Amino acid sequence: MLPIKNKNVFLAVGQLSLAMSILLNHFVNDTGPVSFLIGLFTGLSIVFNAAFIWFLRKE
Numbered sequence: 040m041l042p043i044k045n046k047n048v049f050l051a052v053g054q055l056s057l058a059m060s061i062l063l064n065h066f067v068n069d070t071g072p073v074s075f076l077i078g079l080f081t082g083l084s085i086v087f088n089a090a091f092i093w094f095l096r097k098e
Contacts, residue, residue, distance in 0.1 A: 046094045053087030056080040 060080035067073050 043094065046091060046098075049087045049091035049094065053084050053091060056087065057084035060084065 057080070060077050063073060063077050063080070
């Protein structure tokens with residue numbers, strides 16, 4: 040496993056991807072590629088926020 044120096048990057052990326060998915064869902068018409076991006080950003084948010092919590096718990 041790679042050593043991670045700044046664990047707050049996980050939180051920042053997770054929160055930004057959550058904000059992007061919410062903004063896309065609210066302001067952009069729901070077409071195929073947009074639905075894919077909303078799902079992608081939501082999934083990235085779940086993964087990065089869970090990784091931040093996991094690394095925070097290990098400390």
